[in-house]
Amino acid sequence: xxxxxxxxxxxxxxxxxxxxxxxxxxxxxxxxxxxxxxxxxxxxxxxxxxxxxxxxxxxxxxxxxxxxxxxxxxxxxxxxxxxxxxxxxxxxxxxxxxxxxxxxxxxxxxxxxxxxxxxxxxxxxxxxxxxxxxxxxxxxxxxxxxxxxxxxxxxxxxxxxxxxxxxxxxxxxxxxxxxxxxxxxxxxxxxxxxxxxxxxxxxxxxxxxxxxxxxxxxxxxxxxxxxxxxxxxxxxxxxxxxxxxxxxxxxxxxxxxxxxxxxxxxxxxxx
Numbered sequence: 001x002x003x004x005x006x007x008x009x010x011x012x013x014x015x016x017x018x019x020x021x022x023x024x025x026x027x028x029x030x031x032x033x034x035x036x037x038x039x040x041x042x043x044x045x046x047x048x049x050x051x052x053x054x055x056x057x058x059x060x061x062x063x064x065x066x067x068x069x070x071x072x073x074x075x076x077x078x079x080x081x082x083x084x085x086x087x088x089x090x091x092x093x094x095x096x097x098x099x100x101x102x103x104x105x106x107x108x109x110x111x112x113x114x115x116x117x118x119x120x121x122x123x124x125x126x127x128x129x130x131x132x133x134x135x136x137x138x139x140x141x142x143x144x145x146x147x148x149x150x151x152x153x154x155x156x157x158x159x160x161x162x163x164x165x166x167x168x169x170x171x172x173x174x175x176x177x178x179x180x181x182x183x184x185x186x187x188x189x190x191x192x193x194x195x196x197x198x199x200x201x202x203x204x205x206x207x208x209x210x211x212x213x214x215x216x217x218x219x220x221x222x223x224x225x226x227x228x229x230x231x232x233x234x235x236x237x238x239x240x241x242x243x244x245x246x247x248x249x250x251x252x253x254x255x256x257x258x259x260x261x262x263x264x265x266x267x268x269x270x271x
Contacts, residue, residue, distance in 0.1 A: 012079035014198040015041040015089075015166050020063055020073035022056075023223075032223035033059050034070065039217050039226060041166065046192060046199045048209040050255070051219025052263045057202045060224065061168055064200075065089055077166070090162035094171045096155035098143040104154050105130065105139040111162035122161075129157050132191070149180040153187065160197065169201040173208070185211060186240055193237050206255045210248060211238060218255065221262045228258065 022034040033056040041047045049057050062068040064075055066086035075083045082088050090111065098107045105126055112122035130136050133153045143151055152172060159167050172188075173181040185208055192199065192212070203209050209216045216230040230251075234242060242248050 011043070012076065013040040014043045014045075014078060015064070015200060016074075016076040016079075017060070017064070018074040018076065020060065020070045020075070022059065022063065022068065022070045034063070034073075035220075035223035035225040036073070037219075037224055037226060038073075039229075041198055041200050042214075043165075043198055044196045045214045046201070046212055047215045047217070048201045048203055048213040049217045049219060050203055050206060050209050050259065051224060052221045052259070053204070055219050055222045055262075056224035057219060058170055061091070061170055061202065064168060065091060088164060089166045089168050090159045090164040092156055092159040092167065092169045092172050094174050096143070096148075096151040098151055098154060098158075100143050103140045103142060104135060104146065107143070108154055108157045108161065110158055115163045126157070126161065129161065130154075133157055133187070147180075148176050149184055152176065152184060156188065156191075160191070160195065166198045166200065169199060171202050171204065174204065181205075181208075182240075188212065189238060206252050206259070207243060210234070210252060210255075211240075211242060216255070218258055219262075227262070230255070 017037055017039050020034050020037045024031045024033060037060060039047070039049075049060070051057055059068065063070050066082070066084050066088070069084045073083075074081055077088050099110075102110070105123060108126045108130065109119070109122040112125070113119060127136070127139060130139050135150060135153060138146060138150065143154075146154065156172065159169075173184050176184060189212055201209075201212070210232060213232050216232060217226050218228040218230065219225070220227050234245075234248065
């Protein structure tokens with residue numbers, strides 16, 4: 001009986017946040033940051049979070065990564081409770097944060113090295129990815145010799161090669177100029193569609209979220225809660241021509257209007 005029931009048991013998502021609540025406290029003051037945030041990231045899907053600056057998006061990543069314990073709620077990985085535990089996700093920050101004393105190649109293999117993979121094998125694997133990223137000629141270059149976009153590609157590859165299944169991207173292109181950012185979006189789209197990693201990304205760019213994502217969560221102003229869950233209706237593979245599609249433009253306008261409404265709301269006061 002139990003075996004038959006297990007056959008029909010749904011597969012849990014790769015990552016699930018259940019009613020996460022958090023307030024920062026200092027002495028007798030309290031600053032609410034997360035207000036019953038719930039979201040799911042299915043296996044092999046690309047999910048984005050957008051919302052006003054300072055609403056708590058990056059704090060949620062700290063909760064997911066086990067750096068901050070929520071006051072209430074859970075973080076589940078394939079249905080297992082990992083709340084407060086570290087080392088379960090791969091993380092790519094806003095800025096590349098490459099080690100200046102390591103070459104591009106040795107920066108990229110860092111996660112494999114930490115996981116115990118032999119250096120020779122890790123370098124062979126990384127070289128193939130560096131070639132795909134257009135960095136094959138720069139594998140021995142140090143970070144200061146790379147452009148901002150090249151550094152971010154190396155940072156992304158380091159996260160991609162990490163053994164953890166879920167890859168969290170915290171506004172990975174925010175420090176880049178508009179043209180480089182557009183190139184990086186197209187590059188990430190190609191890499192993701194080939195690799196199909198489970199991704200959760202924070203971004204301020206509605207266009208970026210629509211171009212890359214399967215699902216978008218729109219957060220309220222602080223304390224963050226989920227206002228809308230948007231299933232992106234565009235088929236894959238996607239091309240840059242999609243941004244001129246009337247349906248794309250209309251959905252972008254709708255989300256922008258909701259974002260503007262939240263930006264004019266005052267954050268929750270400190271008690």
